[in-house]
Amino acid sequence: MLIATWNVNSIRTRLSQILDWINQSNPDILCLQETKVMDESFPVEPFEKLGYSVEIYGQKSYNGVAIISKIKPDNVKKGFYGCKDTDQIFEIFQDQKRLISADINGIKIVNAYVPNGSSLESDKFEYKINWLNSLAFFIDEQMKTGELICLMGDFNIAPSNLDIHDPQKYEGRIMASETERNALNNVLKGKLIDSFRIFEKNTGHWSWWDYRNNAYELNKGWRIDHIYISKELSSKLKSCVIDSVPRANLRPSDHAPVMIDLNLNDLNLDLSKDDDIFFEI
């Protein structure tokens, strides 16, 4: 099963590029961030024509997330809904549409658009850390039920200096500070694995290049878009690829799509060993 994430920086501006990419890459699940459109204006039909169902959580101008899936998702949750005892804590985050989750094929799919934070001195930075702490709680709640999790999206954090083209310049600054890295690790708690790092240990692989200063042509990028999977899924992981080709498009998103391949035939065999039913994907 192919699972992808892509910050498209406006669904309407990027629609034809996204449809092209789907036709080439054939993902089973595609999680989008920065759709920048209210739900009633989201172009649902082009995806349905390709055989996908569409779950959206958007707003005017900013943010917005979506799950595009061949299998119709169950238990779709928008925002930090679902943490009953702490709904009040999450109320402050309801105005920014940055999180959508759903159950697909036995996996809890969580699509996150983590705030950028602007700079370490900014109020937005405090918002970013609080948002990540709430995400940590949300993931905890999902883990308590023993679910397999695939948490992906635009995290606006380089997990290590290997994920920055010029770490000496940027270390300690926004997207590369210890505070943000600690907050991210608190979400993962050693139980969710960075899919990309299972296959690639070296630097020089980026998922985002600034529109400014010719950053893509100079290959000055960051790896800030990630797919984290439950440890139990790591043996089923066949690949994790950053597709930088769409970043070379005319009027591109500044992010590239990231995609994993999970061998879920094995997974279903493992999970259903007490009965005789074989689930064909």
Added chain:
DNA sequence: ATGGCAGAAGCATTCTGA
């Protein structure tokens, strides 16, 4: 330290992003 580039809103310019 600043600006550079892009999208949305809306029609000049500001806000936001990373």
